[in-house]
Amino acid sequence: MALNVVIMAAGKGTRMRSARPKVLHTLAGQSLLQHVLQRAAALQPQRTLVITGHEAEQVERHVSATAPEVRCVRQQPQLGTGHAVLQASPALDASAGTTLILNGDVPLIEPATAQALATACGGERLALLTVTLDDPTGYGRIVRSADGTQVQAIVEHKDASEAQRAIREVYTGMMAAPTAALQRWVAALKNDNAQQEYYLTDIVAMAVAEGVPVVAASAADETEVLGVNSPAQLADLERRLQRRQAQALLEAGVRLADPARFDQRGTLACGQDVEIDVNCLFEGTVSLGDGVRVGANCVIRNATIAAGAVIHPFTHIDGDKDGVTVGEGALIGPFARLRPGAVLGREVHIGNFVEVKNSTLANGAKANHLAYLGDATVGERVNYGAGSITANYDGANKHRTVIGADVHVGSNCVLIAPVTLGEGGTIGGGSTISKDTPPGQLTVARARQVSLGGWTRPKKAPKP
Template structure:
């Protein structure tokens, strides 16, 4: 099937009360229109065209990518007018699938079924029955035969028509050549003086083009976003669906209402996730991993049996099996923790590897460091890895003990089994198996008094 996709993304979104174009507001970590583009990208279309208008430069720069074309609608005079702008870009063969950039959760299967219902021969409308259809165009059917006769917009509907619960979702698929002819014949003789794409339904009936309704699987996938309240509602619907899928797979969530996935989360068996956790990018939790409350994990891999204690932030990092991290720890990109590593409260690790059994339990910083097995890294100690222009690496051998409040001035190497006395500033390599201390001699000054404020 030859398929062309048009995504409508020209609207201002006045009810969002924001300077940001509506389609760029974010749901589950991605903009609304990016969700639609992701679905479109799985349909193997010949090409995809996005209609922009309000904030066109911003929208186009935010989503530009290979194989994506843009057409601008200036001014915005309705949905039919938007498709009119696309006509010169459309070929005459196959099916044109029209999706909405502010309806982010339409499923791939639903969009594919809509295109297949058209098959290059019929006008297929994506419809659904809603308990409250306010604001949607109503599907008007012929009494008795139930044949689709047209769509009437809510604002133009009679009281009897407004009682109809079957609505048009704003998405359709149409034969390409027929669509091009029909949209160019649209009139704007309506209450809003706009060109309605829905008017082509009556044209199809008059032309003898079969009109079919393709039902959506759920209300959630056809809900549009027109206000912050609607965006928040759709966010919770989406997150609840993610939570239910994980729980169905055996993940234990303390409260699925306080859980957010803004990317992809995969889990092994016996995984436990407490309240308020956010997962961004691509995250994997291996068998038996436990994540405490209010943690943020982005692009991370957590090993089997590892425990992430509360209020920990992990980004671009790997945590080994049986490791303990947090509370209030931060793992930055490039952090790689081996098995049974302990990273405690207010410890930050960046671009560093810690081998099996290494510990940094309190108030410490490890940046650009290679840390051996069973190292004990003291409270208040840091690697001074940046000289103002370049980063340098610190190498800490196996079984090293670094006392509290030490500064390791990179590049520097601490040999296996070395001990660094508390309060030391180490700027030269420390030999293996020996105690190295680098601090000023303690002095007491007799007769010294604190400065006093001068009385006026």
């Protein structure tokens, strides 16, 4: 079925009390509008239009960056929902028999629900998406015929009588209409109402007058049709979405210590027998292999963690664009930090207050305490001492450190890159290494220890 999708994203969002356009506020790591765009794309429409208005340039830049194939249409000034669709009307694909209208601040509409709404229209009927709410305040009420079979009108909350406000079936702001009829109807809208705005909902009466059937499709879940108008509503929707995601993981066999203290802002793939403790945050694309255990209060972003690895509490893994890879059986943390380009082999140990960036550690390598490895290639079974660092930046360029297999680096060493440590060598504690070291030998680079007799510690001058 040929389909247009129109997404309403022109509103100011006054109740958000923010300089940021409402549709650009984030839910589970993505903007509200981005959620809607992804769901619209799943329907494979002929054309998708986003109606912008408040802070239009900012919203349009976001659309261009996240969905470059989508066209934006401006509504200036904002004179109501009907006026918004009127601005998009000339840009609709006339060959698409159905136009689906979605809201940019209703982010969790399921593609299946949107598809069902478009199907209910079928290019011939006006189809409204409705839901029954315990508290319908703020929503347009669905007014039906006496026998309840026909939709006769939608009455906005501001214009509804007390009797109409008692109706709990509400219009969600989403509809599907025959494209040609929609273009004709929005051109005929009037603003003779309390707000002097052009309401899209007034096309219901026009359809009834023309004998066009008006049907209602019901959303299966209240959460998928809830809009965001305030920080409180955004926070509520965040928790609803996180509970939904946590429930899906539980049903797949993941052990969550407390589903209420879990946050997923991206995609999370888990193998069998994965355990996740409380207050963990997953962002971007994360994969956890069989038997992975993640301790409390960890942040993991864009990372692949192989089977049997243990991520101890308070570890921060941020792969950014380059990603992070943790090998089988590795032990990470607590209080460790893995940055972009960290690639760890099997049974690597990264301990407390160790930072790794753009470095490869081969199987069995260990850096257990208070260390930094940046732009380094570390061989198998290397033991990297506490307090040691790779000095990889000369003030202008980054340089690489290569540490051969079975090297032992003592505590508090500085490895000034570019430098290579030969296999099986030992670096004495406190050494500053600026030249390549031979394999199998002890290398020490530090001043000889001396003790000075007769030396006295400086004293503070007496106060006048």
